[in-house]
Amino acid sequence: MRWGLAMDLKERVERCLGSDALSITEYRGDITVEVPRRRIIMVLKKLREASDLEFDFLTDLFGVDNLDLYKKKKKKKGKEEEAEKEAQEPTPPRFEVNYLLQSLKSNERLRVKIQVPEDDLEVESATVLWKAADWPERECFDMFGIRFKGHYNLKRLLMWDEFPDHPLRKDYPLEGKGEERHFHVSEF
Amino acid sequence: MGIEAYVGGGWLLTKAEQLINWGRSRSPWPLPYGTACCGIEMMCALAASYDMARFGAERPSFSPRQADVLIEAGTITKKMVPVLRTIYDQMAEPKWVFAMGACACSGGVFRTYSTHQGIDDVIPVDVYIPGCPPRPEGLLYALLKLMDKIKGEHPLRKKVVDALGASHGS
Numbered sequence: 001m002r003w004g005l006a007m008d009l010k011e012r013v014e015r016c017l018g019s020d021a022l023s024i025t026e027y028r029g030d031i032t033v034e035v036p037r038r039r040i041i042m043v044l045k046k047l048r049e050a051s052d053l054e055f056d057f058l059t060d061l062f063g064v065d066n067l068d069l070y071k072k073k074k075k076k077k078g079k080e081e082e083a084e085k086e087a088q089e090p091t092p093p094r095f096e097v098n099y100l101l102q103s104l105k106s107n108e109r110l111r112v113k114i115q116v117p118e119d120d121l122e123v124e125s126a127t128v129l130w131k132a133a134d135w136p137e138r139e140c141f142d143m144f145g146i147r148f149k150g151h152y153n154l155k156r157l158l159m160w161d162e163f164p165d166h167p168l169r170k171d172y173p174l175e176g177k178g179e180e181r182h183f184h185v186s187e188f
Numbered sequence: 189m190g191i192e193a194y195v196g197g198g199w200l201l202t203k204a205e206q207l208i209n210w211g212r213s214r215s216p217w218p219l220p221y222g223t224a225c226c227g228i229e230m231m232c233a234l235a236a237s238y239d240m241a242r243f244g245a246e247r248p249s250f251s252p253r254q255a256d257v258l259i260e261a262g263t264i265t266k267k268m269v270p271v272l273r274t275i276y277d278q279m280a281e282p283k284w285v286f287a288m289g290a291c292a293c294s295g296g297v298f299r300t301y302s303t304h305q306g307i308d309d310v311i312p313v314d315v316y317i318p319g320c321p322p323r324p325e326g327l328l329y330a331l332l333k334l335m336d337k338i339k340g341e342h343p344l345r346k347k348v349v350d351a352l353g354a355s356h357g358s
Binding site: 158159160173175176177180 | 266267269270299300301302
């Protein structure tokens, strides 16, 4: 109702995506929609082109590592039976990629989330839709090692090119593994 | 209205080294190299209210070729290390270096994979300025300390030693 639109945002997103929306959650007025990883470009395109949504602005794109989150859950449960049950259940994918969208027309915001399993770290690049996805995707690749298929220049953004690891992963130590950038004075 | 008013006409006697040191210590042109919040304090020290020009640091030189003092104010990441070294190498002799703030001195609070833990293993540092960030007075005090240090140097003797070292092939 707020911006003169007939339905609220949650309903409109639900109607636009249909079966592509695995879950839609609302927390303090912010709406998050989770979608299948392989469908992400289709979904973003739909959200951009739907006449009652028009999410035409990509604010940010970032990765999340949920490694510690799931570890803690397992430890908290004291009973052995439950622990066994949990062990049998498939563990949720380790990584996430979040897309923050904004509609410049209605000033509404939406978070689109996909889950990325550790053994297949590949996501379609959103640079086909937004040029703004260029550096965020490079940062995501640099920090988490998630590869964006179709990105025209997927190299490290913040760390130097020869850096061997992905430092924002939860199993990477804060103080690093002793990587130094080697250089020779005579080169300069 | 010059020195004649105090000593009258005639001669002044001094050593060449003292004359050179006097000139150098009173015109240490800084090269501002602000990479973090220390850079803001450095700008304040250079601006009107603290006015570093009072001590001869008259002209912040943004070209390393025309600077005497590299004021390294801020965090140096490991990616930045070769750049810092290049800039130091581009400076003409004589040259001095301030490590301003905790990050430049030791890495500060950033004991992380990306931060270089103190610049003194990349370039030689003359004056360390503690603080996070140091107040402008700290930078001015460092400048006075540097003046004292320059006054104790032997610019001509160093040249002779260098020449001897070169002729001996060492």
